Amino acid sequence: MVFFFCFKSAALTIKEDCLLDLQKIPYHLLANDAGGKDIFNRKGKIYFEDSLHYHQSRVSTITSEQECLDLIGEYLKVWRDGHLYIGPSSKQKYTTATRKEKLKRLAEIKFINPNVVYVGLPNFQNYNKEHLKKLLLDNRDQLLLTKNWIIDVRGNGGGSDSIYYPILPWIISNETIRVSASWLVTEDNKSAQKRICDNNDSADCDAKVQKILDSMKGVANGDFASQTKSTGVSFTPPSNHPKAEKVAVLIDNKCASSCEEFILLLKQSFNVKTLGQRTAGLLDYSNLRPYQLPSGKRELWYATSRSNRLPYFPIDSYGIAPDIYLPFDNAESDKFILVKRVANWIEGGSLSPKQ
Incomplete structure (x- = not known):
């Protein structure tokens, strides 16, 4: 060309x-x-x-x-x-409208009845990190008594994996397997890693970037450097934290990036079922x-x-299939109509809209 x-x-x-x-x-x-x-x-x-x-x-x-x-x-x-x-x-500054939109997209917890709780996770952006921790802490006593959870990640375009870590002990009931990634080493990429902290107010940004640059040392340009010192596959036992008995996770084609990483983890837990449509398929390169x-x-x-899943387990262009496919009804403009159906189902009822 x-x-x-x-x-x-x-x-x-x-x-x-x-x-x-x-x-x-x-x-x-x-x-x-x-x-x-x-x-x-x-x-x-x-x-x-x-x-x-x-x-x-x-x-x-x-x-x-x-x-x-x-x-x-x-x-x-x-x-x-x-x-x-x-x-x-x-760098573009946030407008007032953007700030309002962010406020609308905070994580939320709603108790549907004594046995079912709804947890909405609209994104995994940094502004939701402390907010989600506080939600789980403030509602801890009631959450411990609620055995059925509905987690809604429809429309969640991703963010940072660390944002969803606080909720994992409440859900995952068994050992999970995680596959890491590798950095492409080039001179331009090294420079780009250094620039990422210019507009990032995270206190540990510089330390994280230095860790990335250290992993690239001794690796030839054009080759990949592993993000971890191990084989790239880790096995994580479940925590001793009390778990939800049944978890229904609502997904759609706008669940992308770290949202899909979240789904890959949750689908490994015996007590979790995903419902909805295939995810976006934006996870292989990040x-x-x-x-x-x-x-x-x-x-x-x-x-x-x-x-490091590639080439054996690609997500891009395919997405992650739900355990139970649900065609979303255009008439269900209120997202909580589907939540009510799932709440009925998780307690032994039907998913049918007629019910």
Whole structure:
């Protein structure tokens, strides 16, 4: 994929610098994205050359920076549906509307009756970390008396795995197996790891990044460095914490990334059943890092790690199938209508909407 362009002056137009950024992306992904070569080999050179030609031809129609972002965003879907994004280089501040939306998406606990509790987990973002801990602590006495749990992760686009750790002792009844991931080692990826803390207010960000960089030492560029010193597979015994007797987990095609990691863990527990639809299928390539494109106006966020499940157990493009498939009724605009059906079922009744 080699393309040459001559620009008339040093001051590039919107079209010219958009084209410059678009040209750079396939080369960067093939060299630095943890799934770049896998996806390229699977779909083929001709597919990607044709896709790049097509999107380059459309650059002539754009008239604004936003239209350029939209065009590049469309091109990125040629590579992967998610865990691959384009955005402005400058950090965007939250608007009032965004803050309100965050408040609406806090974790929640509702007791449906003395035997059934509803736990809504709309995302695993950092702002939910302490909130979820407090919810579990404040409701501890009643939770201990409630044997049936409904956990709702519909629409949960992910976040950080550590956010859901506090709820695991309440649910998982037996040993679980976890498979780690590996970092793709390149000079660009090392630089990207260092940049991730620039806009991160987490107190331990620098320490985490240093651990990543240490794991890359001695590994040749282009190879993968394991995130753990072991074989990449760990066996975790259940805690001694009291467990829910029966757990129903509601999933859909918007459960993605760390939400899917959560589901992979819960499905191993004997007392858990998942209900709903397949998850999004965005888990194989993760840990996004920024790369500034040549124009200086845009950043490409791409994956720097690959799951050690591959190639034997892919999740991307397939998702995780539920134990019980439930076609969501469009008439059920209120998400709690389905929750009521599941509450009836978990106590021995029917899932049928007629019941």
